[in-house]
Amino acid sequence: MGISEVLWQYLVKWLNNSALFPREASTIAPYMDALYLFLIAITVVGVLLVLLLICGFSLRYRRALHPVAEQIEGSTLLEATWTIIPLGIFLVAFVWGALLYFRIYTPPVNSMNVYVVGKQWMWKAEHPGGQHEINELHIPVGRPIQLTLISQDVFHSYSLPEFRVKREVIPGRYTTVWFQATTPGTYHLFCTQYCGTDHSRMVGEVTALSPEDYKKWTEQSTSGMSLAQNGERIFASMGCNACHTASASNRAPSLAGLYGSKVPMANGSLQLADEAFIRDVILNPSQHVAAGYAPIMPTYKGQISEDGLIALVEYLKQLNTNYRVQQTQTTSVSDQAAPTTPGMVKP
Amino acid sequence: MSATSTTIVNLPDQTTAVIPKKNYISAEHGLLSWLLTGDHKRIAMLYLISITFFFFIGGAFAGLVRLELLTPQPDLVASDTYNKFFTMHGVIMVFLFLVPSVPATLGNFLIPIMLGARDLAFPKINLLSWYLYLAGGTLTLGALVLGGVDTGWTFTTPLSTHYLNTHVVTTAAAIFVAGFSSIFTGLNFIVTIHRMRCPGMTWFRMPLFVWSHYAASILMVLGTPVLAIALTLVGLERLVGIGVFDPSKGGDPLLFQHLFWFYSHPAVYIMILPGMGVISEVISTFSRKRVFGYTAVAFSSVAIALFGFFVWEHHMFIMGVSNYSALVFSLLTMLVAVPSAIKIFNWAFTLQKGSITFETPMLYAFGFMGLFTIGGLTGVFLGSLGMDIQLTETYFIVAHFHFVMVGGMLMAFLAGVHFWWPKMTGRMYPESLSKLAAVVTFIGFNLTFLPQFILGYLGMPRRYHAYPPEYQVLNVLSTAGATVLGVGYLLPILYLAWSLKYGPIAGNNPWQATGLEWQIQSPPLTENFTEIPVMDHEAYDYEWLEHKTQQEVTTVG
Numbered sequence: 001m002g003i004s005e006v007l008w009q010y011l012v013k014w015l016n017n018s019a020l021f022p023r024e025a026s027t028i029a030p031y032m033d034a035l036y037l038f039l040i041a042i043t044v045v046g047v048l049l050v051l052l053l054i055c056g057f058s059l060r061y062r063r064a065l066h067p068v069a070e071q072i073e074g075s076t077l078l079e080a081t082w083t084i085i086p087l088g089i090f091l092v093a094f095v096w097g098a099l100l101y102f103r104i105y106t107p108p109v110n111s112m113n114v115y116v117v118g119k120q121w122m123w124k125a126e127h128p129g130g131q132h133e134i135n136e137l138h139i140p141v142g143r144p145i146q147l148t149l150i151s152q153d154v155f156h157s158y159s160l161p162e163f164r165v166k167r168e169v170i171p172g173r174y175t176t177v178w179f180q181a182t183t184p185g186t187y188h189l190f191c192t193q194y195c196g197t198d199h200s201r202m203v204g205e206v207t208a209l210s211p212e213d214y215k216k217w218t219e220q221s222t223s224g225m226s227l228a229q230n231g232e233r234i235f236a237s238m239g240c241n242a243c244h245t246a247s248a249s250n251r252a253p254s255l256a257g258l259y260g261s262k263v264p265m266a267n268g269s270l271q272l273a274d275e276a277f278i279r280d281v282i283l284n285p286s287q288h289v290a291a292g293y294a295p296i297m298p299t300y301k302g303q304i305s306e307d308g309l310i311a312l313v314e315y316l317k318q319l320n321t322n323y324r325v326q327q328t329q330t331t332s333v334s335d336q337a338a339p340t341t342p343g344m345v346k347p
Numbered sequence: 348m349s350a351t352s353t354t355i356v357n358l359p360d361q362t363t364a365v366i367p368k369k370n371y372i373s374a375e376h377g378l379l380s381w382l383l384t385g386d387h388k389r390i391a392m393l394y395l396i397s398i399t400f401f402f403f404i405g406g407a408f409a410g411l412v413r414l415e416l417l418t419p420q421p422d423l424v425a426s427d428t429y430n431k432f433f434t435m436h437g438v439i440m441v442f443l444f445l446v447p448s449v450p451a452t453l454g455n456f457l458i459p460i461m462l463g464a465r466d467l468a469f470p471k472i473n474l475l476s477w478y479l480y481l482a483g484g485t486l487t488l489g490a491l492v493l494g495g496v497d498t499g500w501t502f503t504t505p506l507s508t509h510y511l512n513t514h515v516v517t518t519a520a521a522i523f524v525a526g527f528s529s530i531f532t533g534l535n536f537i538v539t540i541h542r543m544r545c546p547g548m549t550w551f552r553m554p555l556f557v558w559s560h561y562a563a564s565i566l567m568v569l570g571t572p573v574l575a576i577a578l579t580l581v582g583l584e585r586l587v588g589i590g591v592f593d594p595s596k597g598g599d600p601l602l603f604q605h606l607f608w609f610y611s612h613p614a615v616y617i618m619i620l621p622g623m624g625v626i627s628e629v630i631s632t633f634s635r636k637r638v639f640g641y642t643a644v645a646f647s648s649v650a651i652a653l654f655g656f657f658v659w660e661h662h663m664f665i666m667g668v669s670n671y672s673a674l675v676f677s678l679l680t681m682l683v684a685v686p687s688a689i690k691i692f693n694w695a696f697t698l699q700k701g702s703i704t705f706e707t708p709m710l711y712a713f714g715f716m717g718l719f720t721i722g723g724l725t726g727v728f729l730g731s732l733g734m735d736i737q738l739t740e741t742y743f744i745v746a747h748f749h750f751v752m753v754g755g756m757l758m759a760f761l762a763g764v765h766f767w768w769p770k771m772t773g774r775m776y777p778e779s780l781s782k783l784a785a786v787v788t789f790i791g792f793n794l795t796f797l798p799q800f801i802l803g804y805l806g807m808p809r810r811y812h813a814y815p816p817e818y819q820v821l822n823v824l825s826t827a828g829a830t831v832l833g834v835g836y837l838l839p840i841l842y843l844a845w846s847l848k849y850g851p852i853a854g855n856n857p858w859q860a861t862g863l864e865w866q867i868q869s870p871p872l873t874e875n876f877t878e879i880p881v882m883d884h885e886a887y888d889y890e891w892l893e894h895k896t897q898q899e900v901t902t903v904g
Contacts, residue, residue, distance in 0.1 A: 019817060022805050035734055036804065043724040050691060050720045054713055057698035058705070061634070064353055069702040069889065074640030074693075082692040083685060090681035093731040098674055100733020105670060120510070154506040155600065157665065157740055161806020164737045168666040170601070171505060172594030175667040188815065192740035192808035194499045196510055197426050200811040284597075301595065 025187055025208065026163035027180040028104060033164075035096050042089055104165055107178035111144035115227075115310045118149065118156035118169040121198035123189065126310055129218050130226040135204030137189065138221075139181055140214035146178040148275060152306045157193035160206055168193060174276050181208035231315025232324065234308050238300065241325050252297065253290045256325070259317040264291040278313050355633070355704050358775065359854040366773040366852060370870040385470035386873055391456035392771070393477050394447060395764075399840070401443040401484060406836065408436035413795075413829040416822045421813040429812040430497035431513070435487075437500030442522050443484050445752055446529055446614065449621035450536070450567075451480070453763045454560045456771060458536060460864040461554050463545025463882060465874040468538040469531075476531035483525025490514040490521065499810060501611070502577075504592040504603040508584040516585055519578040526571045529617070533567030536560055547882035551645070554862055554886045555638055558645040559624030562652035566613045566620075569656070574610035577603060601666060608659035616655040618752060619719075620648055622759030623690060626712050629762050630694050632860040633709040634701030637887035639693045647686035647693075654683040664735045673732055680730035687723045691716060706858075707778060710785040711762035718754025718792065722747060725800065743803020746796045754792055761788070761839065768843065769853030773870045776846045781839065788835030794828025861892045 012033070015021030024030055060066070114137065115126040125133040139145045149158055149169040156169040160179065167177035191202035209217055225233075235241060243252035253263075259278070262270045266289040271277055281288045282304065285297035304312070319325075358364075371388045374380075381389055411432045415423040424432070455473065459466050467473050490496050496518045498507040507515050540561050544553070581603070583589045590596030592603045631638050638644055660668060660676040694716060703709075725747040728734050738744060769775050798821040807818050814822070856865040863880060864871075884891040 019820070020801050020805075032733065032737055035731065036728075036737075039724075039728045039731065039734060042727075043721065046724050047717065047720050050695060050716060053692075053695035054698065054716060057695070057701070058703055058713075061698060061701050061703050062353070063355070063702045063704045066700070066702050069635035070700040071637055071889065072639060072696075072700060073637070074643065075696075078696065079640050079643050079689065079693070083689055086688040087681075087685050090684055090727055090730075093727050093734075094677055094681045097731025097733040097735070098677060101664070101673065101677075101736065102670060104733060104736055154510055155503055155666075159740070159806065159808065161737070161741075161804075166665055166736050166739070170667055172600070173667060188806055190806060190808045190811075194430075194501075194503065194506070194810040196497075196506055197430065199430070200421065200426065200808075200813045 023162045029164045107146040108144045111146040113146045116149045117306045119152040121202040130223045131221045137206045140211050141181045141208050144180045149175050154195045155193045156191045159190040159192040162187040227314045228318045231311035256322045364852040367868045371873045374873045387467045394451040405439035408432050413826040417826045419816045426812045431495035445618040448760050463880045464543040467535045476528040479528035483521045486521030490517040504600045516582050519582050529567045530571045533564035536564040555627035556624035559620045559648045562648040563620040566617045570610045570613040577606035608662045612659040613655045622756045625759045625763035629708045629712040631887045634698050634703045636701040639696040647689045650686040677732045707781040708762045708766035711758050714789045715758040722750030741803035742799040742807045745809050746799035749796050769857045770869045774850030775853050780842050784838035791831030791835050798824045
């Protein structure tokens, strides 16, 4: 931005104090505000120009001063001017906006992932450490946070105006957004997509904490079981481990190391196993049959909530070996010996 | 008429002037003669009365919404009621006021006359379109009386299909039916403009009002069926559960967004283009000059109509569409802004070296230019991808489209109604009172909607019944402005009604305007012309008009 740092800070402070401008609380906020001020500047210039033309001509050529109009056909040169200059300015707005958009919607690889489920009319956040929150979100400052969002019913939208980010929360698919908080404090969380009766009560608070405070918070609010552990419990209780094992007689593919790999499908295609894929296979298995396996997996639609699916996804994301799958199985089938070392297990 | 006078109004001598005995209003009497008429002018008046009725119902809901938002607490009505308020406001204003406003009233009245034709191509279809409009309006009122609907005017699935128990199907049916009224109007205009121009009326001699209606008609005919499809699918989903938009049945709720906005984005051009046509006529008349760069203005209407079909996804930038498709739609959005900029500058330069007077229609037209410029440029904010993330679904978007629709379209509509009032009724409106109304409207409008831009950037979401207390000051300003705006809209109703009986008699051409409609009597005869005119000059040819007037004077002398 072509504005001096001191002047910028002064400007932002003044705007914040006058309650006309949201606080800047994320790393992206100054970039968003710079674009905003640029767009305001062209709006002001544009409006002043139109105003000047209207008032100027109205004064200069009012009937009292200029009783007879001179007929003018037009002017290609002038028209070209006011086609090309606005086009140029709009293209700057396009490129600038596009850069910002790609930045906001492309999470860095090292970001900390928090799942958020939206439902009428509350936000439920699921931390990897097993912490659950309703209409709240605690995050550390200075670390990129990725939100993976899904709705259990209608469209919602997760909006954090002080962080300058927002993402639609859609039933049936994961959407993501990321940000990095800069200043500890509490900030608004709004649902901005109209979602029925209590739309305006689907609000909450995001608390940005210093790394130390955040550590304290995670320790105090853990449920004792991480999200992945919770997923493992569901994995066993739904009977997933009955088929998804590494044994030779397996009826289903092994799931160790699945996340992030390319899976050969029965229809010949290769599918990237991301969160959305894993979720969809659990719900619509008949549409995703892995190559070499019979389409025998039943659907789990209606049996697992979005929270449960998130736990399962998180579990499978971290499942690198089948050791624990085997372990849970051996507790029920006692005539099979547990492998001696995890490393021996054929994935 | 002295050369230094500050007005061009040229009324006949009021002591001797009379309204022509034979005109389209006096041609027949009785309610049935109106309800069964095929005359485009009578149908236009029927439309004018009905859209005004719906405008005030929609306006009442806006008033209730603003009243609720006076305080941060949800204290005036229950949340469900509030949700019904803004839904009814949106549905009524968009589908029953803005879409038909200029085309069905002024367009219906003027297009045949401007083309030198006796009527539209299909007078009976024209009447049918009014009845369809009325049926749609009645269904909407029915839904309202039975308990209302709370989907928002956008009918977002799966909220509208699975989660609400209000009268969604009735309202969807209402919009479906009203949509056909709009399709028929568009069809009628297209055929009339192609086939019924009088001898000598080439495409480039048509008034720009006709060009902009032509562009809007194409949008109506091609876009509205897609809305009908989208709403039919919503209805079927509710009634029989076909699952097109239901993810649990393999459907896709985003598909609804695509279908809905494929119509509803072009729909904003359906609303604004005819208004732009009005502005071209008004600016030219009150600066006594042909419109600067006629061809550019004409083609920019067509360009808007064309590009307008390829920008719908800009309503969905944050909805998890592919980043790269968002890129394409953002670029196209920037392109569609250019023709609007061209129009604004062409109108501004129409004033240059003119001989400008400031009657009410001109004041409204100036208001349009200023407010539409703000509305258009704030659209660039929303078209710019990154900026859209912060601004979409907030009050910024509410302010933006009200600047375009109310600041733009409604100003243009009022400009047009005042401008052609003498032609439609044969009488003038009271000038100073109407100037006051124009100024009040302008001030009230800015006070209502400027604070909403700020609220939007602060993050206040749209459709919120309650809001954090720190947003109250701006909301109070906005509500205060809405009150002023309400007065600005009530005034014209009162004085226009008054003028029907007491207004000065206008004569054929009170504005000394060049259009064919001003060369015939006011109010016009049932079939407009005793003999079909021959167009032997360009549109906005003031020299021709002067020549003609001089000849008439010498003939009489």
